[in-house]
Amino acid sequence: MVMAVREPVVFPPEDIVVRDAFDPPFTRDSYLPRDVPIDRNRGVDHDDEQDDEGTASVELAAIMTATSTPVTPGPSSPPLEPPKSADFIPPTRPSSTPFPNAQQGPSEIRCLTCQPACLDSDVRLLQDPVATTTIDEQPVLTLTQLPAEIHECILDHIFGYRVSTSSPSSLSIPSVNARSWSTALRHSRRKELSNLALVSPLWRDLIQERLYRHIKLKATVSAANEVMSFFVQNTHLSTYVKHVEIWFPVFQPKFPHSIPEEGSLALPTVSPEGIASATYGLPTDNATMEEVFKLVGQTFPEARVMTLEGGERKKAPRVRYNVPGSGLATVDGDLPQIPTIRTLIVKGQWNIIRQPKDWETISKALPSLEEWHGTYAKPKSKSYLSMANTLDKLDHKITKLNLCLECDYRREITCPPYYLKVCEQIHWCENLARAASHLEHLSYTGRVCHSFFDILARCTNPRTTRLKTIDITVKNCCRQNAQWNESGSGITDMHFIGAFEQLVLSGIRALERLKTVDLLRIRYVDLDSPVPPLNPYFLVRDGWCSGVWSEQILEEIHRVRPNIRFKEIVDSFGEVGYNKEGRLIISPDFPKSRVLSLKLANYAMLAGGITIL
Template identity: 50%
Template sequence: MTAASTPATPGPSSPTAARTIPLEQLKAMNDTEDIVPPTRPSSTPFPQQESLEGDIQCSRRLKTTESMAIEHHVEPDSNFASDPEVRGLSQPSSLCNLPVEIHECILDHLFGMRLSVSVASKTAASGRSKVLRGWGTALRHSRRREVSELALVSVKWRQLIQDRLYRHIKIKATRDSVEQALMWFQRNPHLCSYVKHIEFWFPVFQQKSLADRTFRIPSVTNPSTPTQTPAHAGEPGNTPSYQSPNNNCTLDEVFWFVRYAFPEARVLSLEGGERKKPPMVQQFRDPSSQSLPVLETIKTLVCKGQWNLIRSNDDFQNIAAALPNLVEWHSSYARGKSKSYLCMAVILPNLPQNLTNLNLCLENDFRREAVSPSFWRKVGLKTHFCVEMAKAMPALEHFAYTGRVCRSFFDTAASLSNVRTSRLRSVDLIVRNVCRPTFQWNDGSGITDMAFIEAFERLVISAVRSLDKLAVLESLRIKFIDLDSVVPSLNPYFQLQDNKCTGIWSDQIVEDLARTRPGASFAEKSESLGDVPLFKDGQLLGPPTLSKTRPSSIKISTYASLSGGITIT
């Protein structure tokens, strides 16, 4: 709804004399005749004003019973409607008589569509890997005045708009902020039932007070000796004015607040933050405590910056015990580190049986590597992460993962799964790199690295061979993302959806697919890359017209042309 772009006729450049009408005569005119709008000038492009569709007409502004009740801050009842002033001015509104579905469509147009998946649904459909990754951008409406004032339109709109405004709220996890939120919902208890998604973010920095700051400025008496002298308060210094927070809530305080204030909450988000040597969020304010308050209504747990929230299996088991009905867990780390992989390697084999949906993100940097980082070699010396991660597959229905993986993941998952009891329906892997033996030095990634392409093919072959044990698996996607690629459409991927395969293929993949899933087949099998990029001075050049759409099929052997004929093994 935008203002009309019809230019208005400019007014006179100087004041003109106008004949005034006595007040008594003006009142008499208003009582005897209707107000006639001025005639539109003939210069306007639309001489006749178009009327809106429907029965909503706004030729006069008449106050309804509901609008006057909201204006007087009372509920519309029979006594209020019997007031002579209200009875004389109120008229039935066509807007209020519309079905509630029409009101929902109007508000969806103003607010945007709400993300209701996993909030109210108890069962998950197959192939919902994209939904699993959607909580990072979940729609949370702001409490701006121009949006909240729409609740004054009618009583029905007040309920619908407050439902949207408070459906997903975000609170700073400090004791002051939680106390303020508690007081607000105590004064407005009818808003508590609207909250379905509650999010807490724990600060990792706190600004120092003036008394705690030590200001220093360099002394200019002798430039050869860089001594420092104290500066006066308020003057700029080189000492950071931030410190670790000392007023953050503990997890048991957060859980007590959710249990007391939001009886219908379904999603709980915890954001731990990220910084160098970050402080861990404490679980108990009283060291003698052993368990967190139980939240029976929470079905989805979202952990961002999880290293500050969970650093051991005991930390996770305490949270899992407080969420007995948890079915979906989103776990993401700010950056890759060996401690994250080692911690999850212990947690994944011990997931609760009621947890069916898991989204795990251990690295979110999508750029190719010349060689694997040193922290990954530390992980390989202590455990094989892919094998430990596969031990969680027999109990899961939907699994999404971003990080390093190899063919051992599907080999182990198939060996631990029973064809009659397997529940795994969708697998979505974003491959950071394909892990290889720690003694191998050329374990980089990229479309010009044939060693990586061959390792990616072995990963796909293992996934296809596991389909005979993972009998109910309907959606399988494995893809590699390189933001620095000259030809991003050629990043290798493999996808199986509705028994249709797209992505990389080879004779071995086609043969194994025909054996393990006879009803599945490739939509097409291209023998070339089409517009093959060229090499000049040892650098890969993209095609003249770069296409953003990835091809439906890529033969593995054609990647050899991208390596310039040089393959290092």
């Protein structure tokens, strides 16, 4: 490899002057001395400045010339790359892109809030006057100028998603039951969030709309007067209320010595030793249903959901409907009408609805009622008997029914005596099936057997049926002529597993006439189960099936709806073994999530007990 060696630069001595052959000879007149004395006290006029500038230019030109420097010039710079030809065409953007033509954005970053005020004076002079005019013409965007949809999205992210009370799509969700309705329209009331109403007048209205969507009121005369007075003074807040929840007290403190003021429900003084000499009795200041309906109808014109909570206690008082001689009702015994209520939620229903006449009075006062949620605090025979008589007179305007007669999700050793009283008088499943034939959505928690689906299929006309969803949570399967030791429930009771299989088979056969049903769920919940994933269930949704299965179940599904398929079919629960005591040991191979396949024949191994590793 050949390397170019540059010769070292040699400067001549200071006393030797190197001259070129073509340079003119030196003369004293052409020589300009470099050391020129400067008189700082002498004034400088315009002509002298021009002479100095000319002299400096001449000297600078002499220095920059190649002949004035004794340094040998180095190698020349490499040639530049030839420019690209103008025939180059960039690739075409595909037509599937949202912007087929590339747009060049502004290359200069400018402040739009303070605009030209933040620019330096030198920058303003260099800036194009046309561009300055364009910046001045652009409006300044603030928070209040954003669209209303943006504000709604921001507040939904902070306060939570709002469930519509008027859209049928949001009310027909099977998961929206009485329990979820209690929080669906209720948003956080923390001070940190409520103070956001001070940001702007627009936010004040939007946040107050969320804070007052769901309110809870105490059903006493004094509380009703306070509520009426507050909303009379703040009439703009009454239109924000969509869900009114009213609870009737079942306790009231009594003071043996000092008698409080009339209508006062103040709690007694609490000392370190406990409550000082206080007893509790029945309340005396409770409002009647007539007064409650009048308050809701006159104060909240936009209310869509109403909750009535009757409370629960031993020998709880029944809520009074009318005050004799009050004159508030239009007809004797009727309640003031509330035409805007579409959903009624009744908690502790035994204290509010005890006979069919009570339901007829409430239903008549709510002409637009479409959805009814009824929940009983404790299971009792009177709940089944009164509800059975009420279902016989259920209005056809009710399209969604949610009943919870027993909320204790635990297995039973034997059928309780109170339900034996019910079986001696009526067959509950028959009354429930006749009422369900006119509904669109049914959700039920309690006791049921295969007769429910058999009667429902006979009472339903396939051409006119509206039933779309059936959701049943089984407390136990009622069985006729069963011994006391054969009427229990649980995954270790094979009599219950057999009754559950008959219930599932009856539900599958009913789908042959229930053409519009697209969701069928039958499940058993046991909170004390040793293996909760083994709790039997059966689910049909969106053309797929999961849960318990047997050869007979597979045949019926293929016969009734051939397009339905099981997501997964597994023959075992996992690794099964026995310990020294002969007790069954299972090492489940399924995750903690929902099991998609449960073979009914495998439950026979659990009859003698189970141990989970």
